[in-house]
Amino acid sequence: MKTALVCGAGGFIGSHMVRRLKDEGYWVRGVDLKFPEFWETVADDFVIGDLREQDLCRRIVDRRFDEVYQFAADMGGAGYVFTGVHDADIMHNSAQINLNMLDVCHKRNVKRIFYSSSACIYPEYNQLDPDNPNCAEDSAYPAQPDSEYGWEKLFSERIYLAYQRNKGMEVRIARFHNMFGPYGSWKDGKEKAPAAMWRKVAMAPDGGEIEIWGDGKQTRSFLYIDECLDGVLRLTRSDWSGPVNIGSDEMVTIDQLADMAMEIAGKKLAKKHIDGPLGVRGRNSDNRLIQEKLGWRPSRPLREGLEKTYRWIAAQVG
Ligand code: NAD
Ligand code: GDD
Structure with missing residues (x-):
């Protein structure tokens, strides 16, 4: 074994x-x-x-x-x-x-x-x-x-x-x-943007508001x-x-991430941009090397993983 x-x-x-x-x-x-x-x-x-x-x-x-x-x-x-x-x-x-x-x-x-x-x-x-x-x-x-x-x-x-x-x-x-995905930090101060968005969206009443650090135009990619x-x-x-x-090479802005979360949750929420720790302005995974050497690349779209994660976080929020 x-x-x-x-x-x-x-x-x-x-x-x-x-x-x-x-x-x-x-x-x-x-x-x-x-x-x-x-x-x-x-x-x-x-x-x-x-x-x-x-x-x-x-x-x-x-x-x-x-x-x-x-x-x-x-x-x-x-x-x-x-x-x-x-x-x-x-x-x-x-x-x-x-x-x-x-x-x-x-x-x-x-x-x-x-x-x-x-x-x-x-x-x-x-x-x-x-x-x-x-x-x-x-x-x-x-x-x-x-x-x-x-x-x-x-x-x-x-x-x-x-x-x-x-x-x-x-x-x-x-x-x-x-x-990102289920069974990760979502409210202990160590959570990353996807879990933070899910938590905020899950907790906000429909028609309410969520806070987003920065102007929401910073970009990232997220891998399930x-x-x-x-x-x-x-x-x-x-x-x-x-x-x-x-990583994933499906780059999105943080505002787009929040919008996807709202769409999945079926809620309309206002986005309030506030000061917060930002990190780099833009980031995306360059997958050319791993694809060439190992034949690996992500196989599923971001939205699919986000849906699975939202179900888990919504259950945690209760
Ligand atoms: P995580 O914080 O959930 O897991 C790290 C674990 O290490 C924790 O359970 C923690 O208790 C344990 N640990 C810390 N100090 C320890 C110690 N002294 N002795 C024993 N255990 C200790 O993080 P993760 O998201 O699972 O990330 C795993 C690794 O991947 C980390 O090295 C992280 O830096 C790296 N990484 C993760 C991401 C991401 O998006 N999750 C991105 C880039 C790099
Ligand atoms: N965490 C979090 N929570 N981020 C938010 C929030 C929020 O409520 N609102 C907006 N953001 C913004 C952050 O300001 C940042 O600009 C962006 O969303 C992404 O934040 P994170 O997901 O927390 O981290 P990151 O992508 O900047 O860095 C993470 O990924 C690295 C690997 O790519 C960190 O986890 C690093 O430790 C990790 O190595």
């Missing part, structure tokens, strides 16, 4: 990945500071522990796992990572986790490790025009991420790549572009969780070893 270790298995993407690997017949160990908040884990073994502690990392990497997925990080949406108030924690906590995991995986001769980087590594100067952002993989340098979160991700990408060059580890790195997992598994099991984008 194949074995996998999922770090960050109590979080959004990690908890979904545990299920996917179990469906594939893997023996799975999950590790996190907490159990998943919104559903039960199906991991064979779930360790509650702090990956900043090297002893814990040594303890959980007690065998030569076939696949290790490193999703653990101190992260959240714009309201968490772009305010600046969590910068020191984000950089310290996430870098420490990555340093520890790489070291113990190397010592245990784990051959292959997946690392979840972010579109936030891309330079701000290429994301100023909301209609034409450039997020091609080879545009990452000269580096100028707009957040410390992005700088930590870039630094960690580089450590993973150095372990690959110097120590013979096989690393696989995806730069995620805003994943199942598609994200497909991309991660395909990348991890492939021979391609450079960082690649995993």
Whole structure:
């Protein structure tokens, strides 16, 4: 039986990945500071522990796992990572986790490790025009991420790549572009725009109003969780070893996202634009490289994933 270790298995993407690997017949160990908040884990073994502690990392990497997925990080949406108030924690906590995991995986001769980087590594100067952002993989340098979160991700990408060059580890790195779906943060301050919109739309009375940070003209693309997992598994099991984008290239403005939410919910609401943490002006996943190297691209439209997510959030709101 194949074995996998999922770090960050109590979080959004990690908890979904545990299920996917179990469906594939893997023996799975999950590790996190907490159990998943919104559903039960199906991991064979779930360790509650702090990956900043090297002893814990040594303890959980007690065998030569076939696949290790490193999703653990101190992260959240714009309201968490772009305010600046969590910068020191984000950089310290996430870098420490990555340093520890790489070291113990190397010592245990784990051959292959997946690392979840972010579109936030891309330079701000290429994301100023909301209609034409450039997020091609080879545009990452000269580096100028707009957040410390992005700088930590870039630094960690580089450590993973150095372990690959110097120590013979096989690393696989995806730069995620805003994943969404059920069983993720929606009201704890770490939620991203899709969950925030659903929450606001679900809670507002028809004819009422929702608040949107910024002028609503900033652009993003959003990838449904199942598609994200497909991309991660395909990348991890492939021979391609450079960082690649995993995201949707169906770019929308935040106002359009809100409009879709209202349409799905069947509500007419006014949009009130207010000050808030914004991040880059425009962002879209450039999927040319992953399509060329792995033959992967998202298969379903944004709206379909949004409908599934709305049903879940509406049920949470009650
Ligand atoms: P998440 O916050 O839901 O999950 C991360 C998990 O890591 C959390 O459950 C958290 O408790 C755990 N964790 C944090 N510090 C830990 C520690 N010291 N020890 C053990 N566990 C710890 O985030 P997610 O959306 O599932 O994202 C997973 C990964 O993908 C993260 O690395 C994130 O930076 C990256 N990413 C996600 C997105 C996205 O849109 N979701 C976009 C870009 C990058
Ligand atoms: N979260 C949130 N909540 N965002 C809002 C809201 C709201 O109520 N209203 C408007 N927005 C706007 C934000 O200001 C931002 O301009 C845009 O919607 C997208 O916000 P998020 O989805 O929170 O984050 P992001 O796309 O800027 O960055 C996220 O994705 C990255 C990967 O692409 C973050 O989660 C990063 O951590 C992640 O790496």
